[in-house]
Amino acid sequence: MTNALEDAVADFGRHLRAERAVSPHTLRAYLGDLADLCAYAAATGVAEPADLDVSLLRAWLARQHALGRSRATLARRTAAARAFTRHLYRRGLLQDDPGLLLGTPKRQRDLPGVLTQDDATRLLDTMDTQGPLGLRDLAVLEVLYGTGVRVSELCGLDVDDMDMGRRTVRVLGKGGRERIVPVGEPAVRAVQDWLRAGRPSLANEDSGPALFLGARGGRLHPTSARRIVHGRISEVGEVPDLSPHGLRHSAATHLLEGGADLRSVQEILGHASLQTTQLYTHVSAERLKQVHRQAHPRGTRFE
CATH class of the missing domain: 1.10.150.130 (Tyrosine recombinase, N-terminal domain)
Incomplete structure (x- = not known):
């Protein structure tokens, strides 16, 4: 009882x-x-x-x-x-x-692991895309990295959520909040290839409107999406093993490194608080310091 x-x-x-x-x-x-x-x-x-x-x-x-x-x-x-x-x-x-x-314990915000821009290019440009699952896996990684969406958001996407002409995707985020996220041309091409030559081979009566499908034709589950990301990254030598969340971190970091402002990154990621997005400024700062130490003649500390 x-x-x-x-x-x-x-x-x-x-x-x-x-x-x-x-x-x-x-x-x-x-x-x-x-x-x-x-x-x-x-x-x-x-x-x-x-x-x-x-x-x-x-x-x-x-x-x-x-x-x-x-x-x-x-x-x-x-x-x-x-x-x-x-x-x-x-x-x-x-x-x-x-x-x-009650007081609130201060959470330790560890800097997330991210891919370098060269790592991301090597991962996505050298992936084996043979067969329906190969096309799906490339589209999954391109969308995760190209939009910075959460893995749960990716798996919740329907075919009609992707607007190929406008190069945007409609995402249902935390708390039922909807947002429109821009999508790059490589991700659009990968999704188009998947829809044309991959999805029809896997689709069945259980597929419904789901954009991404599992091997048995049902909506792709976040656990399967994580397995896809880990497996595909492991195929590329000398690239750190990351989860889908690591691709999200990488997308945010590369946006800031490319000159995007913090508010825009907040809207793309769907963060309710700007404080969460500010973590990525520390990531970028750490990367810049590392580059400075390696490249500047006075960047290393004398021992």
């Missing part, structure tokens, strides 16, 4: 699905975090939403820290707790919102 606190978490999950339209990944993460909170609360004798207070929340987070959870995990669990207590307060199950008293 579940207790009242666990029932409240289940209600919160329904709220996130129906009213907040959060991604499946975020939903799983938040509900997992709150299940851990419920277990901790039950161990301390708390089973009612009304008994949640800031002391219990802080003690739970302190235990997470003691267990060696990363700063990113602690930040996410703090965010989950705050969203949950805000939901309880609005539902009238708490007199006050204890989540407002």
